[in-house]
Each structure stands twice: as C-alpha cells, then as structure tokens.
Amino acid sequence: MSNPTAEQILANAASMRSDVGGSLHDKVTEAIFTDAAQIADRAVSRDGQRAAFSLDRAIDRVVTSPIFGFPIMVLMLTGVFWLTIAGANVPSAMLGELLTGQIYGALHAGAAAISAPAWLSGLLIDGVYLATAWVISVMLPPMAIFFPLFTLLEDLGYLPRVAFNLDRLFKGAGAHGKQSLSMMMGWGCNAAGVVATRIIDSPRERLIAIITNNFSICNGRWPTLILMGTVFIGATAAPGMASLVSAASVVTVTIIGIFTTLVVSALLSRTLLKGEASTFSLELPPYRPPRVLQTIYTSLIDRTMIVLWRAVVMAAPAGAVIWLLSNITVGDASLAGHLVNFLEPLGWLLGLNGVILLAYVVAIPANEIIIPTILMLTLTLGRSQLAQAGVMLDLEPDMIGTVLTDLGGWTALTAVNLMLFSLLHNPCSTTILTIWKETKSLKWTALATLLPVALGVAVTFTTATVARMAGWV
C-alpha cells in the first residue's frame, strides 16, 4: 500500500470530524483543564494562615476603582512629570552653559586662532555642533529622569491597571481594550507602539490602534512639551509653583492626546472600520517590587542613550542643512528666509510661524530635532536682521525664552499651539515605515500619516482664531 497523500489525509480527517461531532474543541480543552487542575492540586499546598494576594487586591480596589482610578492616574502622571521638570532644571542649565556657552565659545576662539575660513567654522560650529549641543542639553536631563521613572511604574505592574481603567472608554469607542497598552508603549516610541499592536487579534481593532498611536506623545516630543511648558507656561506662575504648573501643562497635552485617540477611534469604528469591540481578558499581574538600581541602570544605558544617540545622529546633518539654508543667499535673502517667508502666512493662520513650519519639514526624520531647528532658524534669521542694524547677540545659557520672544516674536499662543501641533502632526519617518511594514497597505499608511496633520491644522487654526477674536493676543 502506498503512503496516503495529503489530500486523502485531509479528506479522512474531514469525514471523521463529523463522526466526532462539533464539540471536539470544547472536549479537548475541558480534558486539558481537568488534567491541569488535578496535577496542580497534587503539587500545590497553601499556607492556610495567610490569605493569598490580599494586599494586591486591596491596592487594586483603590487604583482601579471608578472613583479614584482616574484621579490617581492623573496624579501619577503629574508626579512623574513634576519630578522630571523640577529635577532637570538645574542640570539642563548647567549642560546648556557648558555646551552652548563655554565649549561653543572656545570652538569659535579656536577656529579664529587657526584662521579657519568663515564658511567652514560656520558650517561645523554654528551648524553641526550647535544643533547637536542643543539636542543633548535639551533632551538628556529630562529623559534621564523620565525613562527610569516610567520603567519603574512598568516594572511595578501599574500599566495593566491603567489599561483596566481605560478599558471602558476604549470599548465605548468601538476599539480594543488592549489598545491602551499599545498607546502607553507609544509614550516611549510610536514605532514601538505600532509593533506592540500585535497583541490585538482583531485586524479591524488593530488598524484603529495603529492609526491612533501617533496621538501618544513620544520620546522625541516630550522635550518639546517640557521646554515649552517650562519656558512659557511655568514662567507665568509664581516661582514656587512653576515646576508644578509646567508639569500640569504637559499632562494636559497628554490627556488631550488620550482624548483624541478615543475620539478618532470612535470615528473610525463608526465609518471606515465599522464593527463591534471584541471582548478579551486582561490579566492584572501581581505587584512586584521593582529592582530599582537595575531598572535605573538599564533604562539609562539602553533607553536614554539609544534615544539620545538617535537624536544626535539626526541633529548633526540637520544642523549642517539648516546652516546651509540660512547662509546660501538667493536674491535679497537666504534660502531659509525665502522658505520661512513663504510659510509665514500659513504659520500665522495656525498661530505658529514660518520658522516652526519649516522646522517640522526638516524634522520629518526625527521629532527630536524640532527645538534645535527652531532655535537655530530663529537665531540666524533674527541675527542677520540684527547684524544689519549693527547688533551682536551673545549666546547665554538661559536665553531660549529670550531668543524666541525677542527675536522670534513668540507669544503664549505660539507656545500653546506648538505644544498642540507637537501632539497633532505626521508621525516621524521611522514610524511611517513601521506602519507600512505592519499593515502592508498604502491606504492605511497614508491615512495614519495625513490624518494627524489635518487634525493639527484644524485644531491650531481654531485656537488661534478664538484667541485672536477674544483679543488674548
């Protein structure tokens, strides 16, 4: 007798399936469960004196309660950002003083000593070096505090509790409850968040999670928010309250992000991606005391340094590009000047300015370089005007606010709208590529890329118009 072919085996299986009946799956599952229960029963003995997990349950009753759940979440977030902002203030200033003050000055002095050509020292020192130095002084201190804190919360087991609290909201939006987990991964990096949506088994709900992941503020954008919150919003508060007010403004933008995620999810699940939310079981793991030193070490070495390195790698060539744009003159102005003038009307409509919009074009590869780009463009464009008037500007460590208000003409509206636009704009190129890899669809990739920009334009236009009509600016 010859060996049975694949088709014969499948046919046999199909005919036998009808003999066995449709309950096979349940019977097998039940048999495995029974067996597992018996084996476990023989192996496990409990200490009757101690009620198992009672402390965990008591904590869970509070942090997932309908009344305290959300306030505790907001408090935790505010606490993390307050520690980040308050803790980063001094080291940021010191790094800024060192990198953009002393070393920057020393480099120029050195270049003058060896009489390097102006274009070369400009390109390397005012372009490449300054952009890199700004990225490091703006990003390193807050990231070095924020990442370990967030990782400690993750190690402790708090994230699934947040997912539990948000589950009802996501279900109401027609999305999968596990989307809150991929959303929180997006708070680290949107590309990672998009990959994390693999835990969602329904393709419809997974697409919703992918498209909305960009509304989670990522590594590259936290520094922008923290800086704007500190310089423009915290500064308006009483000195003792400044850090807290700054933290509250960052938390507010984060919550607007969660809110946007829910609204867009709801819209998608009622239009393009119609369907019911599927049910799932979410495991609340036991609280585990985090290994503090190890967590701090790994999140500093692995996360902070990797993120910072990526920013530096992006900032160095971007610095060169910006310097060239600002120094190659066509007609009566530099290339950057032309581009900024061209974008200025649209920028004004959105309560931003031409410099910010140009920065967002330059920063498509990485959001991390937004702040350095804005600073350099404002500085070079403003300085050339000042230089014509015979004024020289000295770089000072705490000059970011001064540069932006005095040279860039920024108002509180510019800062608030930059925070909103930082939340609502296209994902970085890495994330766009990841979305394409995960969906293999041009249509969904395009939607995930363009929808946030459209929202950003609509929202900032609205706030700018309202603010102007109300006469606030």
Added chain:
Amino acid sequence: MSQQLITPEAVGAPTAHCASCPIYNSAQLVKLGVDATGYDYVIALAGNPNTGKSTVFNTLTGLRQHTGNWSGKTVARAEGGFRFRERRYKLLDLPGTYSLLSTSADEEVARDFILFGRPDVTVVVADATRLERNLNLALQVLAITERVVVALNLIDEARRHGIEVDARSLTRDLGVPVVPMAARRGEGVPELLAAIADVAAGAYPARPRRLPLRDPAIERAIAELTPQIEAAFPGLPNASWVALRLLDGDESIAQAVRDGTLGTAVAPAAAAATALA
C-alpha cells in the same frame, strides 16, 4: 600568565559529581549575547504571558531584552546565545501565549515555532503562583514534543504568598524535568542549565504525559488518523497532535499538510550537524 585556580579543566575532565554541583554549573555558563552562530542546540522559551520568559532569556544570554510587568510585552521572537559545558545553544524568547489551540498574531509566532521550528528543547516558563492555568499550556506543549523542561518561575513570590509547590510531584506527573527558580534573583539558573543540557543531549529519560482526551470517539479517530500522517511524513514526532488539530479543523495545520511544510521542517540540530560535516 599562570592559572593557579583548581578548576575541573585544570585537574582533568569533570567527574560525574561535577554535573550536579550548582557552582560548577554556573561557572560553566558563558553568555554569548546576540552571537548565536554555530550552535549545537536550539532552545525555545515558551509560557503564559508575564511569567518571566524575557528575564530568563536575559539571565542566560546576558542580553537586556526589555522586560515589563504586563502581559503581551514580547510580540516578536528574540534570539540570543550561550555556551554551557562545551556546547553552544541558541535561545529564542517567544511571545507569551495562554494556549496553542487558539491563535492571534503574537500567539501564532509561538505555536508555529514549537511545531515547525522543532527546537531541541522547549522550556515552558510557568508562574508558580498560578500553576493550574500555566499547566494548561505545559500539557499542550507536551502533546507536541517530549523534549521539554518546565521552569517553575516566581517561586520566591509564591513563597511570599504562602504557596508551596512540590516540584518532585510535578516532575513525576509531567514526566519531564521541573526546575523551581526565581529568575530575577538568579535562583535555580544552574539547575535549569543542567536540565536543558540533559534533555538536549537526550540524556533525560522523558516519559511525557499523554494528552488525556477522556472521550472514546476522539481516541478512536486519532488512533486511525495518526498512522496515516506518520506514513506520509516519516519521522514526524507529533503526528497525534497534528491528527487532533486536523480533526478540530485547524486551517493553518491543514495548509501545512497540503503544502508539505510539515514534512520538510527539519530539526534544527540535524541541520546544524549537516552544516558542521
């Protein structure tokens, strides 16, 4: 440079007693990081979500895969290597899964690898504080392969909650080595390494527990189908499990039968052996 230490290498070949000594075993571990080339054995880490698979992975390879206290953190498989007792091992960290019977994108990664990748040893990392639910998966893995080691992880947490787990009783019931451990503190790592090495080398006399079906009709159908599958795919170690999945109408397994993926899946150890020859 003179080596004054009295090591097994210095005094000659290790004796039989060395193999059961934890100090000797952990001294034998060389973490190879991402370097998993030229391996002798492939080891897969499977288990329910959030049982510490990635922590075990990091402990053995010296890598720092991101770990977190929540279900679903690992969605793609990670690879790393280590050397132990003169053998090189390639270790794969699979996404957590509650069951091999239902599939979402991340759970399928785990199932397909255990079934088609045919690792030399599958380490089922089980949470000692939730043993019953974790055993469901262990039993399903045992239905696919007998080359299994159960890492009974989080034993420190179980102790803290007043739960005692008798590993010897489990070993007896499951028919494969069960190693109690606390991977976060490095407890039980030498024992785990020894068990992996034994099973990989075929030195452990496995008596794996059969899947108890408790239903004569199903038993009969499987008894009829299994020999047919074995005839069509000689050397397939898990024909009865394939039979069960076909009876259940598992489309991806049917597809593997149809296009011959089942038959061509060569055991990685055999592939490595051919490559060395």
